[in-house]
Amino acid sequence: xxxxxxxxxxxxxxxxxxxxxxxxxxxxxxxxxxxxxxxxxxxxxxxxxxxxxxxxxxxxxxxxxxxxxxxxxxxxxxxxxxxxxxxxxxxxxxxxxxxxxxxxxxxxxxxxxxxxxxxxxxxxxxxxxxxxxxxxxxxxxxxxxxxxxxxxxxxxxxxxxxxxxxxxxxxxxxxxxxxxxxxxxxxxxxxxxxxxxxxxxxxxxxxxxxxxxxxxxx
Numbered sequence: 367x368x369x370x371x372x373x374x375x376x377x378x379x380x381x382x383x384x385x386x387x388x389x390x391x392x393x394x395x396x397x398x399x400x401x402x403x404x405x406x407x408x409x410x411x412x413x414x415x416x417x418x419x420x421x422x423x424x425x426x427x428x429x430x431x432x433x434x435x436x437x438x439x440x441x442x443x444x445x446x447x448x449x450x451x452x453x454x455x456x457x458x459x460x461x462x463x464x465x466x467x468x469x470x471x472x473x474x475x476x477x478x479x480x481x482x483x484x485x486x487x488x489x490x491x492x493x494x495x496x497x498x499x500x501x502x503x504x505x506x507x508x509x510x511x512x513x514x515x516x517x518x519x520x521x522x523x524x525x526x527x528x529x530x531x532x533x534x535x536x537x538x539x540x541x542x543x544x545x546x547x548x549x550x551x552x553x554x555x556x557x558x559x560x561x562x563x564x565x566x567x568x569x570x571x572x573x574x575x576x577x578x579x580x581x582x583x584x
Contacts, residue, residue, distance in 0.1 A: 368546065368583050370522035371463055372513055375474040375481055377532040377552040379490075379573065382450045387554070389441045399425050411507040411535040413500040414438075414475055439480065446484040455574020460493035462577055466584060469495035473516040473529070475507065495520055507536040510543025517545070528583065530576070537565040546583070548576065 377383045390401045405424075409417045418431035418438075427434070463470050472494055474481065485491035496519035503511035510524075517527045524544035531537045532552035541547045549566035550573060551557075563569050570576055 367526070368468060368528050368580070369526040370517060370520035370528075371468055371470045371580075372473050372516045372520070372527060372529045372545070373470065374529075374531045374533075374536065375472055375476055377554065378530050378550050379452055379456045380450055380481075380484065381453050382446070382484075383552060383554045385442060385445045385450060389438060392441065393438065394421075394425065397425060397427060410533050411539075412475070413506040414477060415501065416506055439477070442480055446480040447487070450484050452488045452490060453573050455572055455576070457488075457490055457493075459573055459576050459580070460490055462580065464493055468584070469520045469522075471495055471516045471520050472497045473500075473507075473512045474498070475500045477501070507531075507533070508539055510539045510545070513540050513543050513545055528580070530573075531566070534561070534565050537562075541566060548579065 373379050376386065387406070390406065394401055409420060412420065414435055415431055418434040421427065422429060422431065422434060460470055470493055474497070477499060478497065482491065496516065498512055498516040498519060500506050500512050503515055505511050513529055514524065517524055520527065527545055528548055529540040529545045530548045530550055531540060532550045533555060534557060537547050537549050547566035547568070549562045549569040551562070551571050559569070568579055570579065
């Protein structure tokens with residue numbers, strides 16, 4: 367029986383991956399660089415600050431992590447406040463969890479000033495019991511730390527909690543932490559289905575597919 371559900375935001379509940387892809391292009395282009403083929407895969411599990419530090423070191427930028435993060439946030443704010451939409455079925459799944467008395471939480475590398483206006487505009491903010499950001503833990507999503515903290519906020523043990531994620535490193539770490547892991551396809555990553563299925567307990571194409579699965583697990 368599941369007693370809690372933890373959701374990643376970007377790419378899992380929010381159709382926002384393209385926003386960050388364009389920010390990478392615009393930001394690095396401004397500094398005279400193209401986005402290397404391996405860049406996105408490397409930074410995706412990192413915390414926001416780790417990403418800034420890595421970017422500064424890799425591209426030899428004369429800026430502080432705080433300056434880089436501030437620039438990224440400024441570039442992203444308008445999109446989150448006014449454009450980013452939720453993926454199909456998101457509200458239905460969250461409403462079902464609420465009806466069942468199963469608290470839902472967020473575990474994200476994003477930050478509240480960006481995601482909170484977006485969740486409110488899309489009408490799903492109040493479905494969540496708690497929010498956990500990677501800056502609250504020592505390591506990014508390459509470790510299960512953020513999911514463990516999110517589960518603590520929900521009052522659940524990892525084995526009683528499902529985690530929804532769209533990136534392989536996060537799926538692997540959540541599974542390593544003892545969580546029931548549900549992989550959600552995000553076409554940007556172009557993962558092979560068989561690879562995805564080997565990294566999580568269950569795999570769904572779209573969030574709305576979770577309703578059938580959750581009914582089986584409840």
